[in-house]
Amino acid sequence: xxxxxxxxxxxxxxxxxxxxxxxxxxxxxxxxxxxxxxxxxxxxxxxxxxxxxxxxxxxxxxxxxxxxxxxxxxxxxxxxxxxxxxxxxxxxxxxxxxxxxxxxxxxxxxxxxxxxxxxxxxxxxxxxxxxxxxxxxxxxxxxxxxxxxxxxxxxxxxxxxxxxxxxxxxxxxxxxxxxxxxxxxxxxxxxxxxxxxxxxxxxxxxxxxxxxxxxxxxxxxxxxxxxxxxxxxxxxxxxxxxxxxx
Amino acid sequence: xxxxxxxxxxxxxxxxxxxxxxxxxxxxxxxxxxxxxxxxxxxxxxxxxxxxxxxxxxxxxxxxxxxxxxxxxxxxxxxxxxxxxxxxxxxxxxxxxxxxxxxxxxxxxxxxxxxxxxxxxxxxxxxxxxxxxxxxxxxxxxxxxxxxxxxxxxxxxxxxxxxxxxxxxxxxxxxxxxxxxxxxxxxxxxxxxxxxxxxxxxxxxxxxxxxxxxxxxxxxxxxxxxxxxxxxxxxxxxxxxxxxxx
DNA sequence: CGCCGGTTTGAGTCCATTCAAGAGGAGTGG
DNA sequence: CCACTCCTCTTGAATGGACTCAAACCGGCG
Numbered sequence: 001x002x003x004x005x006x007x008x009x010x011x012x013x014x015x016x017x018x019x020x021x022x023x024x025x026x027x028x029x030x031x032x033x034x035x036x037x038x039x040x041x042x043x044x045x046x047x048x049x050x051x052x053x054x055x056x057x058x059x060x061x062x063x064x065x066x067x068x069x070x071x072x073x074x075x076x077x078x079x080x081x082x083x084x085x086x087x088x089x090x091x092x093x094x095x096x097x098x099x100x101x102x103x104x105x106x107x108x109x110x111x112x113x114x115x116x117x118x119x120x121x122x123x124x125x126x127x128x129x130x131x132x133x134x135x136x137x138x139x140x141x142x143x144x145x146x147x148x149x150x151x152x153x154x155x156x157x158x159x160x161x162x163x164x165x166x167x168x169x170x171x172x173x174x175x176x177x178x179x180x181x182x183x184x185x186x187x188x189x190x191x192x193x194x195x196x197x198x199x200x201x202x203x204x205x206x207x208x209x210x211x212x213x214x215x216x217x218x219x220x221x222x223x224x225x226x227x228x229x230x231x232x233x234x235x236x237x238x239x240x241x242x243x244x245x246x
Numbered sequence: 247x248x249x250x251x252x253x254x255x256x257x258x259x260x261x262x263x264x265x266x267x268x269x270x271x272x273x274x275x276x277x278x279x280x281x282x283x284x285x286x287x288x289x290x291x292x293x294x295x296x297x298x299x300x301x302x303x304x305x306x307x308x309x310x311x312x313x314x315x316x317x318x319x320x321x322x323x324x325x326x327x328x329x330x331x332x333x334x335x336x337x338x339x340x341x342x343x344x345x346x347x348x349x350x351x352x353x354x355x356x357x358x359x360x361x362x363x364x365x366x367x368x369x370x371x372x373x374x375x376x377x378x379x380x381x382x383x384x385x386x387x388x389x390x391x392x393x394x395x396x397x398x399x400x401x402x403x404x405x406x407x408x409x410x411x412x413x414x415x416x417x418x419x420x421x422x423x424x425x426x427x428x429x430x431x432x433x434x435x436x437x438x439x440x441x442x443x444x445x446x447x448x449x450x451x452x453x454x455x456x457x458x459x460x461x462x463x464x465x466x467x468x469x470x471x472x473x474x475x476x477x478x479x480x481x482x483x484x485x486x487x488x489x490x491x492x
Numbered sequence: 493c494g495c496c497g498g499t500t501t502g503a504g505t506c507c508a509t510t511c512a513a514g515a516g517g518a519g520t521g522g
Numbered sequence: 523c524c525a526c527t528c529c530t531c532t533t534g535a536a537t538g539g540a541c542t543c544a545a546a547c548c549g550g551c552g
Contacts, residue, residue: 139429
């Protein structure tokens with residue numbers, strides 16, 4: 001289970017074991033439960049073992065903005081291991097199993113093992129890359145494109161996390177949550193989904209989405225997968241200390 | 247000059263010197279010059295010594311979205327030290343002096359000195375926090391609020407970087423660039439600025455902005471500075487190895 | 493002086509929002 | 523098994539905020 005983490009944060013030699021040896025604490029949470037709350041002084045971070053979760057911020061008019069979505073295997077909340085005060089909340093999306101790990105253990109491990117530190121760092125960098133993409137998505141695309149984009153991202157990330165295939169998957173969120181992620185209103189998300197469906201890009205059954213033609217949806221969503229940095233097994237990455245020579 | 251970097255990435259004991267000893271390569275660039283271009287395989291990252299720069303992405307309809315703005319002392323492009331392929335471009339905003347540092351030197355230093363690695367990591371985390379805030383800004387606020395927000399962020403960051411005081415500063419961007427950062431059109435940015443000025447929140451003279459009442463502007467912009475994580479000298483951070491006990 | 497990039501203004505349009513109400517499903521309790 | 527509630531999804535109509543297109547203005551600079 002926790003080896004998801006090891007796999008995910010790219011193959012650092014055999015400090016794999018050191019990662020697995022981290023003391024953790026299992027917990028299952030019901031849908032909607034908070035994992036971290038904005039303003040908290042978090043003392044631990046967590047790995048999603050199963051289910052989904054999302055991070056969000058609340059504007060003072062009460063509007064939410066979801067800033068990222070996470071799926072099994074993701075390491076959330078690494079930021080709080082250094083930043084101390086949570087600047088956003090993390091909430092379970094459906095029922096969820098998480099492993100909590102203490103910050104000091106994370107930091108100690110990072111200090112002892114540069115390759116692990118680097119893996120954490122990379123994870124944070126990829127996170128950042130996704131954030132940037134979301135800024136562009138929310139800031140510069142119209143509702144259809146934006147929505148199609150999110151559908152693509154979801155498809156690919158689920159595939160990458162071995163949770164299904166890109167052609168057809170289960171979208172674990174309500175339309176209201178989608179709206180909060182896309183910077184739209186629930187009503188408009190509904191209409192947008194319908195219009196995307198009506199034109200044959202996808203078909204829906206309850207919350208499951210089937211993509212008719214990946215390439216067409218990709219084009220509609222102006223989607224380019226580069227930002228996900230999904231090929232971590234790049235040869236230059238396998239031996240972090242050796243690749244210095246490159 | 248490069249000691250800005252040392253100062254910025256929080257006080258790591260005397261591997262300060264190691265940072266200063268990094269081999270670098272100075273360069274001055276004219277306004278609009280690219281520092282990194284999307285799709286490049288970057289082999290170095292850079293420190294902004296003077297001036298401003300911004301990172302942006304281009305949607306396929308040609309629209310730009312600026313995803314962050316950087317000022318003197320900022321370490322940009324740390325991401326490319328690990329992610330290899332740039333997922334966005336960085337461009338000079340006005341004339342700029344930069345110091346380029348080779349990735350492998352950065353990585354080698356990070357490997358040798360955990361405290362430095364941690365500082366880099368923290369820098370990346372703060373970056374991420376700002377990205378999240380921008381997602382919320384662009385996704386959930388109307389034009390006035392959004393604009394006021396950016397004005398606040400700029401004020402505070404310039405102050406924090408010792409480039410001026412929050413009450414009055416020089417905004418180095420055109421309204422078109424502002425629009426690209428805010429997810430609006432230039433025309434609308436213009437009108438929005440005028441309306442904010444007309445109601446006395448700020449006054450403008452060319453591109454310099456003077457804030458009438460900080461607290462009012464802060465409220466208008468729904469601004470909360472926490473996400474900038476500006477107090478890096480937190481006691482738990484000074485001695486990274488010792489704070490394990492906390 | 494005349495060009496040029498940036499800012500300003502106006503008018504009309506459209507995309508997304510708001511408000512409001514109805515339909516469908518899942519779960520609960522009688 | 524049905525009635526009832528709650529939540530999510532769906533639909534309609536009206537409003538409005540931001541966009542588009544276009545032209546004028548302004549200051550700096552060659």
